[in-house]
Amino acid sequence: MVFKRLLGSLGVGGPTVDTVLDPGPSLPGGPLSGQVQLVGGSADFDIELITLELVARVEAEHEDGESRGTVVFDRFTVGGGFRLSEGEHRSVPFGVTLPWETPVTELHGQGLGVVLGVRTELSVAGAKDKGDLDQLAVRPLPAQEAVLEALGQLGFGFKSADLEYGRIGGTGQQLPFYQEIELTPPGRYAHAVNEIELTFLASPGGLEVVLEADRRGGLFSGGHDTVTRFTVGHDGAEQQDWNALVDGWVQQLVEHRASYDAHASYGHGDPYGHGHGHSQAHGHSDHHHGHEGGHRSGPGMGTAVAAGAAGLAVGVVGGMVAAEVVDEVGDFFEGDDDEEGDEG
Incomplete structure (x- = not known):
């Protein structure tokens, strides 16, 4: 599932980001690779950092009952330090290693209802924006x-x-x-x-x-x-x-x-x-x-x-x-991230 989003913090005319993961499920503790595809906006922009975040939909129990939120469980810097010219198309390849405890999302190709994602964040001209969110599939060891x-x-x-x-x-x-x-x-x-x-x-x-x-x-x-x-x-x-x-x-x-x-x-x-x-x-x-x-x-x-x-x-x-599993996945990837938590 791939989305192209305008960098909201930069307004109309900013660059767009589209992260494409290599096909097939990953393994816990194994490699995750793909391409971050950038398209320049209506002016030149300095791309300071390209960061990937691993996010999960997590349930939390507390005195008032139960709630769900988004937790970031790892971050990787995969690029940056270059100028993206007006209208330029640039692809930044990446390869990172998943945490060993990354949850399993499927068994023999059938989803288990666990929702993980890879979110791409760009740091441009001092502003940060979470520009893309892609579903992460993980098979068991x-x-x-x-x-x-x-x-x-x-x-x-x-x-x-x-x-x-x-x-x-x-x-x-x-x-x-x-x-x-x-x-x-x-x-x-x-x-x-x-x-x-x-x-x-x-x-x-x-x-x-x-x-x-x-x-x-x-x-x-x-x-x-x-x-x-x-x-x-x-x-x-x-x-x-x-x-x-x-x-x-x-x-x-x-x-x-x-x-x-x-x-x-x-x-x-x-x-x-x-x-x-x-x-x-x-x-x-x-x-x-x-x-x-x-x-x-x-x-x-x-x-x-x-x-x-x-x-x-x-x-x-x-x-x-x-x-119902499809509905849960859709809610996560099509909704906003107002519920986001942190690693701790």
Whole structure:
């Protein structure tokens, strides 16, 4: 999705900017390349800086409920220091590296409802203007895809995906938000959990997989949430028996095998009281965990869709769900940026 916008701060006659990303989805921690195409205005202009911002539509929970806003999660200077002549056409190529924790927006070409963008900012003659906004598509890393595929093979269904502002305590999280993928359990776990929430935290050294179960309450006990954390490497994904590995993770999560006392000292709350506690040990940890302010749902993805044996991608292609995702993306890229937040 490409837009050409007049630099509003310079008025009529200013240069226009059109950023074109190279085709195909990117990978977390991988390259993002393209061209910033400039067309000169009715006079010569000094282009001081060309900056790319990575932006995300993020949900935030607070005392008054929930709100959505735009968060900038990385910036890159890709050009500048030249004069753009009247009417001149100039293309500035760029190549940058995405953060490892960049959220996944699609699985096997099917959108998950997560909205990311690349916004181009020009600094011209002392004025700055955000002149172009393009949709960013990100596919999962091999280990991320293997985990999602295994969950689909095990009978879990895709419910929703969103970005939550805040931090998960006890992890190596770097960005000011994290991605949650909500899954409906298969029959053999339906008696124990309402849903499972999955978060990936990638880094150059591997992948942290955070699983949270919204547990059902019994006759004499209320429901509570349990969190476990696992780590896997980036290498050797093709040799791993992912179905067995992930099934073992889920069983540990549901059965609550690990002791609360083994990691209670590592329980940390994020800015919304959504505190995840984890041990530092490689493998797993469990934690009783409470949501404050109610349970979150993804943008326009409230209907659970069964995934089946073909994997979770099947769950995001049906009717109303797909249409609502398109509406969410359109609102982000066609609306203004008055809601914008910052990195912190």
